[in-house]
Amino acid sequence: MTSNRIVCLVTLSASLLVAGCGQQERAATARTAGPTDQATPIDQATVGEITGKVVLEGNPPQLPRIFMDKDPLCASRHSEPLYAEDGKVNTDGTLPNVFVYVKEGAEKYTFTIPKSPAILDQKGCLFQPHVLGLMVGQELRVLSSDPTTHNVHAMSKQNREWNQSQTPGGAPLSKKFTRPEIMIPVNCKQHPWMKAYIGVTRNPFYAVTGNTGTFTLKGLPAGDYTIEAWTATFGTQQQKVTVKPKESTTTNFTFRAR
Numbered sequence: 001m002t003s004n005r006i007v008c009l010v011t012l013s014a015s016l017l018v019a020g021c022g023q024q025e026r027a028a029t030a031r032t033a034g035p036t037d038q039a040t041p042i043d044q045a046t047v048g049e050i051t052g053k054v055v056l057e058g059n060p061p062q063l064p065r066i067f068m069d070k071d072p073l074c075a076s077r078h079s080e081p082l083y084a085e086d087g088k089v090n091t092d093g094t095l096p097n098v099f100v101y102v103k104e105g106a107e108k109y110t111f112t113i114p115k116s117p118a119i120l121d122q123k124g125c126l127f128q129p130h131v132l133g134l135m136v137g138q139e140l141r142v143l144s145s146d147p148t149t150h151n152v153h154a155m156s157k158q159n160r161e162w163n164q165s166q167t168p169g170g171a172p173l174s175k176k177f178t179r180p181e182i183m184i185p186v187n188c189k190q191h192p193w194m195k196a197y198i199g200v201t202r203n204p205f206y207a208v209t210g211n212t213g214t215f216t217l218k219g220l221p222a223g224d225y226t227i228e229a230w231t232a233t234f235g236t237q238q239q240k241v242t243v244k245p246k247e248s249t250t251t252n253f254t255f256r257a258r
Helices: 003-032
Strands: 048-057 099-104 118-123 126-128 131-135 139-142 150-154 162-166 173-176 181-188 195-201 206-208 214-220 223-231 235-243 248-250 253-256
Touching (some): 048 235, 099 131, 099 195, 162 173, 181 223, 206 214, 223 253, 235 248
Parallel strands (some): 048 248, 118 139, 131 195
Antiparallel strands (some): 048 214, 099 206, 118 126, 139 173, 150 162, 150 181, 181 195, 223 235
């Protein structure tokens, strides 16, 4: 075999190897790709919604008190006693801080990633809000309104874990998640009482209950869905719901005290 022929064969083999690697890389990217700007058209004139309430059955748990003596700057921001958010129950027996979202049924649609970021602030040495949601690929912007140093630690399992300090007056932290994950715990290594939870979804159908314990999932195309209600203390529940065009369907969740 001549030397020129050997060189040609080696060059051809290298080209095929590079092409094969490129195809594998593109296939892997396609498998992990999230929402894009090319949204599936949905007739907004025919969409429905799911509304409901989340309640607790039984005696509410006793919430541990938060003491901020470790950082006098934090303690000076509060004149009244503070208690943990996990396990909190509203005065009417409903539950706040419940993340309710469409778990199944929206897979055939593609949704536009919101251009506005989801905001997680640190104010009075507490994460605000305690529970929040955003879509895969949407920016999470972490702010600090406190005159003290924080250390924000997002303990992801399906996404890349990150742990980053934020000094007083420092620039906001900007993060994105590439995979859905329910839920991502967030804490502060400087102030161990600080906790938050982030729900990352592939669709925009999620909500967090507040001081009335209610939620609304708007803009749902007609169809069958599985919705899940997540709590930090009382576990999770799922329900099957059928959404009809231009109708509001009511679905309530009842958790039991442990």
